[in-house]
Amino acid sequence: xxxYLISFDNLKKIVDGFIKEGSDVISISKNxxxxxxxxxxxxxxxxxxxRPSDISAKEFLFPRTEPIFFxxxxxxxxxxxxxxxxxxxxxxxLKPCDAAxxxxxxxxxxxDYRDEFFNRRYDNTLIIGLACKYVDDYCFCTxxxxxxxxxxxxxxxxxxxxxxxxxVQVVTDKGKEIVSRNSQMFEKADPDSGKAxxxxxxxxxxxxxxxxxxxxxxxxxxxDLFNPIGDICLGCGQCAFVCPxxxxxxxxxxxxxxxxxxxxxxxDSCQFYLFTLHASGHNPRDTQAKRxxxxxxxxxxxxxDRFGEILCTGCGRCSRGCPVAIDIGGIVTRIENLT
Amino acid sequence: MGDNNFEPKIVAFVCNWCTYTGADLAGTSRMKYxxxxxxxxxxxxxxxxxxxxxxxxxxxxxxxxxxxxHPGDCHYTAGNFHARRRWILFRQLLKFIGIDESRxxxxxxxxxxxxxxxxxxxxxxxxxxxxxxxxxxxxxxxEYTLNG
Amino acid sequence: MADLISIVKGxxxxxxxxxxxxxxRATSPNRTRPIVIRNASEADALVIDSSCLNNLAxxxxxxxxxxxxxxxxxxxxxxxxxxxxxxxxxIKRENVYIIGVKCNGVKKGFEVEDSKVxxxxxxxxxxxxxxxxxxxxEMGSDNLSGKDEKAExxxxxxxxxxxxxxxxxEKEFEKCIRCYACRQACPLCYCExxxxxxxxxxxxxxxxxxxxxxxxxxIRAFHLSGRCIGCNECERVCPxxxxxxxxxxxxxxxxxxxxxxxSGMSLDAxxxxxTYDVKDKEDFIK
Numbered sequence: 001x002x003x004y005l006i007s008f009d010n011l012k013k014i015v016d017g018f019i020k021e022g023s024d025v026i027s028i029s030k031n032x033x034x035x036x037x038x039x040x041x042x043x044x045x046x047x048x049x050x051r052p053s054d055i056s057a058k059e060f061l062f063p064r065t066e067p068i069f070f071x072x073x074x075x076x077x078x079x080x081x082x083x084x085x086x087x088x089x090x091x092x093x094l095k096p097c098d099a100a101x102x103x104x105x106x107x108x109x110x111x112d113y114r115d116e117f118f119n120r121r122y123d124n125t126l127i128i129g130l131a132c133k134y135v136d137d138y139c140f141c142t143x144x145x146x147x148x149x150x151x152x153x154x155x156x157x158x159x160x161x162x163x164x165x166x167x168v169q170v171v172t173d174k175g176k177e178i179v180s181r182n183s184q185m186f187e188k189a190d191p192d193s194g195k196a197x198x199x200x201x202x203x204x205x206x207x208x209x210x211x212x213x214x215x216x217x218x219x220x221x222x223x224d225l226f227n228p229i230g231d232i233c234l235g236c237g238q239c240a241f242v243c244p245x246x247x248x249x250x251x252x253x254x255x256x257x258x259x260x261x262x263x264x265x266x267x268d269s270c271q272f273y274l275f276t277l278h279a280s281g282h283n284p285r286d287t288q289a290k291r292x293x294x295x296x297x298x299x300x301x302x303x304x305d306r307f308g309e310i311l312c313t314g315c316g317r318c319s320r321g322c323p324v325a326i327d328i329g330g331i332v333t334r335i336e337n338l339t
Numbered sequence: 340m341g342d343n344n345f346e347p348k349i350v351a352f353v354c355n356w357c358t359y360t361g362a363d364l365a366g367t368s369r370m371k372y373x374x375x376x377x378x379x380x381x382x383x384x385x386x387x388x389x390x391x392x393x394x395x396x397x398x399x400x401x402x403x404x405x406x407x408x409h410p411g412d413c414h415y416t417a418g419n420f421h422a423r424r425r426w427i428l429f430r431q432l433l434k435f436i437g438i439d440e441s442r443x444x445x446x447x448x449x450x451x452x453x454x455x456x457x458x459x460x461x462x463x464x465x466x467x468x469x470x471x472x473x474x475x476x477x478x479x480x481x482e483y484t485l486n487g
Numbered sequence: 488m489a490d491l492i493s494i495v496k497g498x499x500x501x502x503x504x505x506x507x508x509x510x511x512r513a514t515s516p517n518r519t520r521p522i523v524i525r526n527a528s529e530a531d532a533l534v535i536d537s538s539c540l541n542n543l544a545x546x547x548x549x550x551x552x553x554x555x556x557x558x559x560x561x562x563x564x565x566x567x568x569x570x571x572x573x574x575x576x577x578i579k580r581e582n583v584y585i586i587g588v589k590c591n592g593v594k595k596g597f598e599v600e601d602s603k604v605x606x607x608x609x610x611x612x613x614x615x616x617x618x619x620x621x622x623x624x625e626m627g628s629d630n631l632s633g634k635d636e637k638a639e640x641x642x643x644x645x646x647x648x649x650x651x652x653x654x655x656x657e658k659e660f661e662k663c664i665r666c667y668a669c670r671q672a673c674p675l676c677y678c679e680x681x682x683x684x685x686x687x688x689x690x691x692x693x694x695x696x697x698x699x700x701x702x703x704x705x706i707r708a709f710h711l712s713g714r715c716i717g718c719n720e721c722e723r724v725c726p727x728x729x730x731x732x733x734x735x736x737x738x739x740x741x742x743x744x745x746x747x748x749x750s751g752m753s754l755d756a757x758x759x760x761x762t763y764d765v766k767d768k769e770d771f772i773k
Contacts, residue, residue: 065695323668323723421760427741428738429709
């Protein structure tokens with residue numbers, strides 16, 4: 001992998017270039033709670049010790065609400081109008097848990113049906129990842145095949161040096177193109193320039209072996225393990241909505257004025273009681289325990305069955321933000337302890 | 340507002356037994372009044388869910404009027420008393436959100452008060468016209484629309 | 488703590504209650520989560536301290552808990568919710584066994600930066616010792632301190648023009664992701680089918696557009712007017728950081744000033760919107 005060195009100032013100059021050419025530049029907000037579009041490069045915060053944002057960056061590839069088409073009822077017919085094309089965007093400073101999630105989501109959006117809404121944004125997005133020095137009780141990237149210095153999902157990956165510069169690892173051709181377009185901003189780096197920093201980042205201690213967890217889930221669908229969770233889970237959508245890999249959505253048709261409306265694609269959560277409620281009134285997942293079982297199985301079994309990937313990057317957002325402090329890392333660790 | 344051609348769109352939620360009849364009386368008496376109001380008839384002001392008021396603004400109304408029987412005259416005895424309680428709370432909530440008394444109005448108009456209906460409508464229409472189009476709500480209505 | 492555990496063991500063994508809802512330690516030492524206990528042997532897991540933030544009254548209206556007798560660990564603010572639920576005929580007084588907590592204030596949140604910060608609601612608390620209980624236990628003090636920034640902000644908002652206020656709320660509601668954590672955490676949002684989930688007809692736009700978010704937040708604030716007891720859970724659990732307590736506090740102020748009404752205090756109080764007074768003022772009605 002090619003490596004370069006860049007100063008923070010030069011990095012900001014490249015970002016200014018993105019803004020000037022009309023691309024959206026997205027990075028973490030000032031108070032660190034979410035990702036926002038930046039107006040200027042000075043607003044960039046690249047702090048590897050920062051806690052993951054409360055809400056993930058997935059809304060820039062999979063918006064929380066998105067029009068699929070508009071419709072206009074006329075006398076004898078309905079006219080259907082499509083949305084305009086996607087703008088180019090750059091996501092700067094994504095931790096490995098966030099960068100990897102986008103590639104993981106890409107699998108389900110290109111499976112039996114190619115989701116052009118996701119793909120249009122994905123193809124127009126450049127990801128600049130940032131190595132992570134943050135650890136708390138809730139993150140477990142190292143248990144789900146990711147690490148704080150993993151380049152998975154990034155086009156360019158930044159490793160912070162103590163002098164304020166960054167080692168830039170060129171991960172993909174998209175990233176290579178950015179380097180050659182801005183070659184005067186980069187210095188060639190000696191091989192393994194970032195090795196010392198990478199070696200010093202330990203990341204969270206491995207909590208569980210995901211293979212063993214899957215083995216248990218394969219054999220124990222009818223389990224009482226999730227009953228205590230079902231007792232306390234409120235059934236809100238917090239965990240699914242802040243998660244960088246959760247991708248379930250609902251489709252609704254809405255008239256916004258008489259005769260004119262839109263079909264919207266909105267985030268949905270398997271924890272809502274409405275999620276599997278049939279029109280007949282029957283609900284196959286009629287208890288909160290069954291709904292939580294679904295969440296764990298989808299992430300740690302079904303997605304692996306289908307795509308060979310864990311539908312979780314161990315960012316810990318769901319557990320930090322859960323109103324009743326349900327900790328999915330803790331639950332999955334307990335599952336492994338049963339094997 | 341500089342737009343001299345602005346004609347406000349006003350939605351009036353009225354009760355069937357008093358205000359609607361009063362408005363009818365204004366009509367049969369051939370009283371003239373501004374024609375900006377779209378009336379929605381309900382059996383009683385007690386039926387009016389504050390959500391209807393929100394929906395009216397979502398549908399493009401610049402002003403909303405809610406009108407019913409005088410206290411004590413409700414056809415269903417106490418519907419307007421319940422409604423009055425709701426309005427005391429709801430108008431404060433809307434005011435706190437930014438929808439104040441230049442957009443939301445309440446009145447008691449009885450079946451015989453055709454003249455009062457005319458006065459109320461004219462006053463409400465003038466107030467809303469002066470306040471201008473409800474651009475705040477129009478702006479949020481326009482999001483994710485064909486011409487928004 | 489031993490007090491609490493022995494009380495719970497006692498009421499479970501004597502079958503005074505079928506289940507007990509309390510708090511237990513969560514993953515980090517500064518967090519707790521709710522726990523539902525069915526056997527006396529499980530009671531050793533119970534704790535009570537300043538990280539016991541949840542309003543457990545929200546579990547009283549769950550279908551599975553409605554039939555039987557439920558023991559509940561409740562701080563003053565939680566007891567207000569229980570009282571309001573009884574007033575609204577959602578639970579019967581004889582079916583809830585209240586283990587009241589003499590509370591010294593709880594933390595603002597679970598994150599590290601909040602571990603010494605007192606929740607804003609605690610600064611104005613008038614129920615440090617709950618006003619209704621069957622047993623009373625103590626919560627230790629953690630010397631928390633905090634500022635009430637909301638009172639100032641409410642005054643600031645009231646002084647703004649309507650357009651400025653609207654712009655303020657537009658910026659806040661834009662962040663809403665419609666996760667409904669506020670609704671689910673609220674003890675007084677107990678409708679089996681929330682109006683926001685109703686289609687045919689669709690009253691509240693489900694999409695997280697500005698318009699939909701305005702409708703959702705306005706309607707929820709209105710449905711809680713005169714009922715909200717100010718536990719602030721909605722604001723605490725909101726992942727988007729929307730200052731929901733501004734709306735609820737404002738409406739509580741209106742209920743107080745217009746009707747002299749405070750929710751959740753008296754079992755004999757009427758509900759605010761369920762009743763009326765022929766003398767309710769109507770100076771705003773033409």
